[in-house]
Amino acid sequence: MIAPRTAPVITLTLNPAIDETIELDALAPGTVHRARGVVFHAGGKGVNVASCLADWGGIPVIAAGLLGRANEAPFVRLFAAKAIRDECIRVPGETRTNVKLAHAGETTDINLPGLEVTASSLRAVSALLLRLAVPGAVVLLAGSLPAGVDAGFYAELATALAARGARVLLDSSGPPLARALAGAAPPWCIKPNRAELEALAGRRLADAASLRDAARGLVGRGVALVAVSLGAEGALFVTGRGCLRAALPPMRVASTVGAGDAMVAGIIAGMHAAAGLERIARLGTAFAAAKLRAPGANLPGRDAVEALARAVVVEHEGVGAA
Structure with missing residues (x-):
C-alpha cells in the first residue's frame, strides 16, 4: 500500500527520555x-524520528506515547x-533522564529506568493509535518497552494496525522484536543493527554475504523492507526484489546520538513520498549523516540533506521498487 501524501506519520514512544x-x-x-558543556533534549526513539521528520x-507528524506529567515541559x-501534533498521554511521575557522555566523536550512554506503566495506560495508547491510524498512515513503534510490559505488546499492536491499513515500522530489539516478527502480521519494515x-x-554475521542472507531470511518471513545499519560502513537495504548497500565517505562527527533514529526518519520520508528503494536508501543514509554534524535530533535545511543524498554511494544487487 502506498501512503497518500495527506496520511500522517505517527510515532509511538512508550519509554521516552530527556537526554x-x-x-x-x-x-x-x-x-x-x-x-x-551540557545540553538537554526531549528524546526517545519515536520523539527523535518525529523531530527529524x-x-x-x-x-x-503525530507524536504519541506516554509522558510523565511532572517534567513534560x-x-x-x-x-x-516544530509543529508536531502532540498526542502523548500524560501519566503520574517523571519521564526518565538518560545521561550521554560525548567524547572524541563517541558517546557513552547511561540509560535510567523509565516510568511504571499501568495496564489502563497501555489500553489507552493502543486505542489512541488505532483511532489515529487511518488507511495509508505510516506508524513507527520505537524503542524499548517499559518495565513490566509484555514482550508481545508490539506484536499485537502491529497486527491490529495492519488490519487498519497502516504500514508499521518497528525499531526495537530483543524479545519485543522477535515476538513481532513471529506475529500474525510482521512489521512492514525493521531497522536492526549488525x-x-x-x-x-x-x-x-562476519561478511556482506551473511548479512544479506540473514536480512533476506527476514523478508521471507513477511517483512517488506529490512534496513541493516552498519555504522561507518553505511547500511544494507533488502526487499523481496533486491538488495543494495548505501554509504557516505567519512565525515566530521559532532554527536552519534540519534543517528539511527534519523535513518528511520529518512526511510519514512521516502516511504511517505512513495519512493523506490534507492531513494529510500539515499534519504535514510543522508538523514543519518546530517544528524552526525550536530547534537540533538535535528536536521539542517532540506537542501543540505538533498546534497548528502546525492553524494551517497549506492551499490546495487538486483534492486527493484520498494
Missing part, C-alpha cells in the same frame, strides 16, 4: 572530569517549536 548530553574532552573511568517538512516545547541481526539469526 542530558555532557561534552568531555576524554573519558577515563574512575577519574574526575571537567565538562565542556518535522525538520524535513511536508509531512504531517521539554517535550511540550519541542512539539510546539548485533541485533546476529541475535535474530542466532549466529555471527
Whole structure:
C-alpha cells in the first residue's frame, strides 16, 4: 500500500527520555572530569524520528506515547517549536533522564529506568493509535518497552494496525522484536543493527554475504523492507526484489546520538513520498549523516540533506521498487 501524501506519520514512544548530553574532552573511568558543556533534549526513539521528520517538512507528524506529567515541559516545547501534533498521554511521575557522555566523536550512554506503566495506560495508547491510524498512515513503534510490559505488546499492536491499513515500522530489539516478527502480521519494515541481526539469526554475521542472507531470511518471513545499519560502513537495504548497500565517505562527527533514529526518519520520508528503494536508501543514509554534524535530533535545511543524498554511494544487487 502506498501512503497518500495527506496520511500522517505517527510515532509511538512508550519509554521516552530527556537526554542530558555532557561534552568531555576524554573519558577515563574512575577519574574526575571537567565538562565542556551540557545540553538537554526531549528524546526517545519515536520523539527523535518525529523531530527529524518535522525538520524535513511536508509531512504531517503525530507524536504519541506516554509522558510523565511532572517534567513534560521539554517535550511540550519541542512539539510546539516544530509543529508536531502532540498526542502523548500524560501519566503520574517523571519521564526518565538518560545521561550521554560525548567524547572524541563517541558517546557513552547511561540509560535510567523509565516510568511504571499501568495496564489502563497501555489500553489507552493502543486505542489512541488505532483511532489515529487511518488507511495509508505510516506508524513507527520505537524503542524499548517499559518495565513490566509484555514482550508481545508490539506484536499485537502491529497486527491490529495492519488490519487498519497502516504500514508499521518497528525499531526495537530483543524479545519485543522477535515476538513481532513471529506475529500474525510482521512489521512492514525493521531497522536492526549488525548485533541485533546476529541475535535474530542466532549466529555471527562476519561478511556482506551473511548479512544479506540473514536480512533476506527476514523478508521471507513477511517483512517488506529490512534496513541493516552498519555504522561507518553505511547500511544494507533488502526487499523481496533486491538488495543494495548505501554509504557516505567519512565525515566530521559532532554527536552519534540519534543517528539511527534519523535513518528511520529518512526511510519514512521516502516511504511517505512513495519512493523506490534507492531513494529510500539515499534519504535514510543522508538523514543519518546530517544528524552526525550536530547534537540533538535535528536536521539542517532540506537542501543540505538533498546534497548528502546525492553524494551517497549506492551499490546495487538486483534492486527493484520498494
